[in-house]
Amino acid sequence: MGTNRILLVEDDADNQEMVCFLLERAGYNVITANNGREALAAIQQQQPPDLILLDLSLPDLDGWAVARQLKAAPESQHIPLVALTAHTLPGDRRKALSAGCDGYIAKPMKVATFVEDIRKYLRVALEDKT
């Protein structure tokens, strides 16, 4: 199995750096998008990633709108989509899932379990395919 590619959609430079560090250290290949439009463009222009990590508070299109568009497009609807968000009030998880996210990781994420959570989402996606 080749290296898994992860598209990280995150506008905050510090968070982007932190997530890239953790994922690259674990052997993943990370592609970054700074906002929703860049994320949608990346999906059109590049080989599809194995997983998309999506911040919900983005400057242009918000993450919920991005999630809906990714799940409506044939190129990206099968890609596991995981919200990475500080929106952690009751109901926020359901709101993310109903916009099309397959999973949800709360910010600030727990460094000790973050990579394992990502592995779990990739594994579930793989099992669904077989």
Ligand SMILES: [Mg+2]
């Ligand atoms: Mg943000």
